[in-house]
Amino acid sequence: MPGENLTRIEAQERRAIVDTHSYDVALDLTKGPEVFGSRTVVTFSATEGADTFIDLIAREVHSITLNGRDVPLAAFADSRIALTGLERENQLIVDADCLYTNTGEGMHRFVDPVDDEVYLYSQFEVPDSRRVFAVFEQPDLKAAFQFTVTAPEQWKVVSNSPTPEPKKHGDGQATWTFDPTPPISSYITAIIAGPYEEVFSELTSASGRVIPLGVYARRSLWQFLDADYIFEKTRQGFAYYEEKFDYPYPFAKYDQLFVPEFNAGAMENAGAVTFTESYVFRSKVTDATKERRVVTILHELAHMWFGDLVTMKWWNDLWLNESFAEWASTIATAEATEWTEAWTTFNAMEKTWAYRQDQLPSTHPVVAEITDLEDVQVNFDGITYAKGGSVLKQLAAWVGIEAFFAGVAQYFRKNEWGNTELSDLLSELEATSGRELGTWSKKWLETAGVNTLSPVIHEDAAGTITRFAITQTAPADYPTIRPHRLGVGFYNVTDSALERVHHVELDVDGDLTEVPELKGQRRPDLVLLNDEDLAYAKIRLDERSLETAIEHLGRIADPLARSLVWGAAWDQTRDAESSPSAYIDLVLRNIGSETESTTVRTTLAQLQLAANTYVAPEKRSATRAKVADGLWALAQAAEPGSDSQLQFVTAFATAASTPEHWAIVAALRDGERALEGLEIDTDLSWQLLISLAAGEVAHEKTIDEALAADNTAKGGEFAAQAKASIPQPATKRAAWNSIIENDDQPNTIVRSTALGFQHPATVGQLGEFVQPYFDMLLPIWNSRSYQIAQYIIVGLYPAPLANLALRDATRAWLAANQDAAPALRRLVDENLAGVERALAVQDRDAE
Known part of the structure; x- marks a missing residue:
């Protein structure tokens, strides 16, 4: 049975039969908190005498009429309505009750905890307009869509066409009749309604x-x-x-x-x-x-x-x-x-x-x-x-x-x-x-994989380059060697900066490209392949360039060049070609002078991954403490009120791993300790509280008090994350059960709970969840919507363990479940790849 799936072959076969003209969709949003009324009139051409189907996910179908004749309700099954004996021109009418969701798919319904107002919006990409009306759910069956919406008269109703004046009924309700759209695909139609x-x-x-x-x-x-x-x-x-x-x-x-x-x-x-x-x-x-x-x-x-x-x-x-x-x-x-x-x-x-x-x-x-x-x-x-x-x-x-x-x-x-x-x-x-x-x-578009470009540099005793070449490699599974247009930059350390002193732009193709125009140049302190970032390829720093980068990266004037060096250093770390400990030193030494906010944000996330997962297990505790100490020092040294100050403080709170760290976090949150220019506003206060929860300094009562003071949707998300971060078996199990045993949590709470569950400071609690994780995979995949299943399957994977036992358990599940849905296996396989990479980098760090 197809369930809610649709294959490309089915879509092609249906497109060969059907050509859609128009949809007239009437939605009644006044039927209570669970369902809304959906009446769809579809006009379409078809191959005379052919059979096909239209898509619909609904709680109940009241009637189906095709070209004036009633269609048995049994034709609605498995998210489809079977259509038989089509004519050259057809009109289909489907009257149904559809379900609101809290997963961000279809027609999402939200109640604001601040004022109890109801807000609705639709989200249809990829296949979820069928959760709201009967539709040929594929992008190449375009049509004109006309929406008519009945809702409380004080609401705003928005769709693809300009919002008309509503017709009030006199009973507190009103109807909005929108003009038809141009011919568009169903997945970009929309209804948004509520007291916006x-x-x-x-x-x-x-x-x-x-x-x-x-x-x-x-x-x-x-x-x-x-x-x-x-x-x-x-x-x-x-x-x-x-x-x-x-x-x-x-x-x-x-x-x-x-x-x-x-x-x-x-x-x-x-x-x-x-x-x-x-x-x-x-x-x-x-x-x-x-x-x-x-x-x-x-x-x-x-x-x-x-x-x-x-x-x-x-x-x-x-x-x-x-x-x-x-x-x-x-x-x-x-x-x-x-x-x-x-x-x-x-x-x-x-x-x-x-x-x-x-x-x-x-x-x-x-x-x-x-x-x-x-x-x-x-x-x-x-x-x-x-x-x-x-x-x-x-x-x-x-x-x-x-x-x-x-x-x-x-x-x-x-x-x-x-x-x-x-x-x-x-x-x-x-x-x-x-x-x-x-x-x-x-x-470039029809093959997979990323190439790696590395410099080959020979020099004489005086430091003059006698040969410069660029090697290109490809992974064994994706061996395509591609043409690249790229720059090569030479950078030297001066009294004030690490400055570019020479640049050439050239085409690179094949396994080896000689660059004769660089012969005779004095070898610089840093050689940067892909200078100006024209190419899509990983680049490598030679040993001297990497040493220069560790010492002077923050002194490169051009922010794009700095970003390229940051990226090259990270790639070499991820590929176990240099140690994560060296990368951590690079970041702590240079990130304080980085001016580009996204570069700081990305690099700090990579720093945390290196410290929490990539360093050798025997060094991890000391490394995490070193990173947190370094981040606190950077926060104290940052310009008051600056972007970097905020990023360093939040990163420090996440990295905190000792009683001394959490004492600082608590003092910041309580106002007993202050950094000039740093305001402990609502969201930052929550981020500090999550850190304290992970350190067992704050408990559920404190979290509940914070939620009472910020009883908003965002406050609820932070509270869920904080409670899931508490490193106690009972609280971890409660967080797990809240989204595994119960299926009523909205998407944002599922996501926030999973984020807290994986908090790096609580890794010691995750071992007991390895087997339950694999036990729940098939039931969750088969019972939840795609979005919720993905949040759970990725978010609850105990990746912070990054050990052989987790690797072996993941391999065993994949081996035992060859027939599982390919999309599910892909998610699990990607989880496994992260652990296998971490183990390889850990081995490099232990050398």
Whole structure:
């Protein structure tokens, strides 16, 4: 039985039969807290006499009518309604009751603990519009959607089309009838409803149309929303994209809604983008978070063209959405906003993510093989987003940025409101650039794996280079050797800095590339391959360069060059080519002078992983104490009120591992000890409390008192994380049971509980959960929604143990469950890969 799955073959067969025209969807949101009414009228063409099915997940179906004849309710089974004896033109009417969710999938229902107000929003990507109405759930069956919504009259109701004046019923309810949309895919339709606060603005499109703009958030968060700034970034993005894409904004309006308990950063619903409320800042946040919000705003805006106007035929070309939006939002951020170092941020965060993902056993080509919906769920990953974005950056440089944008513009014009494949984009880029891209595509988009580039340097007694070459290697499982365009930078230590003294740019191809133009140069203190970050490849530092980096990295003036060195040092550590102890020294010595917030954020996370998991077990306790001591020293030395001060304090709280550390954390939280410029605001107070819980300094009563003082959704998440962090068998078991034995916790509480469960200071409690973890995998996978199952399977894996027993138990489960769902096996296999890598690095550290 298909269950809730859909295969690519089934979708292709259905597309050969069906051509959708329109949906008229009427939703009744006044039926109570569990269900809502859903009546769908679908008009579609079909092959006469053919049979097919339409998708629906519902509690109850009341009636099904096809072309005026009643269809037996037994036709609804296994998330599908069987449709038989189709005519050339068809009308299907389905009347059902559908379920609200608390998982962030389908129609999510949230009750604000502050004021008990109800807020709803839809989230349909990948296959969840069928949780709200009957639908042919695949991206290449586009149609016009008209929504009619009945809800409490005091609510705001938002969809893809401009919000109409509601018709009041006189009984406290009202009905909103929206205009039909242009032809779009079902996964980017949207309904958002509740007593949201709103503010409006407008802009004039390149077409001369006035585009209404709206920003929405919950009442209890409204005071924290900086709507004027969001409008400013939106206007900058509109101007940039309309110029570069040479295609006016395609929809009637543009609303941005910050919604509760959201799983992702945002979702590109056409004209009605939803964002996580983490982007409404009620406390001080880092510049990394502020910049990420701007990139996300521009990422979703880019989707209005790439994904919404022109959409992939099937999910194997998901990258056509996400990689392009990732690349476009980065270049737009760098060129159209004040965040001019966006490519440094991209290197520090996105490329780090891509390199990590590309070395997992689950790596795949940018154009992934997607056989069914379960496949696509796990492919929202670092390949689809970050590697794809990196490769597109390289492609734009290869064909020339002007030719690239010209090809994209032709792609939009030629395929507007349609569905495409990779070849459709490449053919337009070939036409505008004159370059043949089939070979490039095969090597970069249709093969997996990351290459490693290393310098070969010979010098004479006087220190003059007599030979310089670059070697390229590939992993045995993915042996493709690729062409790269890259720079080589030479850096020397001076009295004031580590400065670049020479740079060349060249093409690298094959296993070995000689670089004769560097012969005769004096060997520098540091050689940096991929200077300026043109290529997608891991780079290696020679021994002298690594020594220079450890001593002087913070003195490199160019933030992108620093980021490249940080990344190279981390890659060598992860690959067990240098010791994690050396990496820890590198970070503690140099991170204090790093100015780029995302570089600091990424590096501190890697520092914690090195200390908690990568160092040899016999050194771990001393190393964790050393790291926490170093972070506290950095916090004290940081500029008062600075971004780095905040990052060092929060990292110190997470790293705390001794009674002395927790005494400092407690004194900071209680106000008995202060750092100039550091405000212990609501969120920071919670982060300090989580640290104290992990150190058994704070207990459940203190956590409950903190929640009473901050009885908000965010406070509830922090409280769940704090309680799960307490290193007592009873509290760990209670945290486990709260999300394994019970299935009523919302998505954000599941995620927060799992985060606390894995707190590194409580690793000693995790051993007893190894067998229960494997016992629960199949039941959880078979009984929970994908999003919740993923949170549990990744979040409760006792990865901090990083020992042979965990490795062997994971291997044994995989060996015994060959027939488990491929998507489930992938998650477990990725967990195993993390442990195996940690063990290899531990061995290197013990040498």
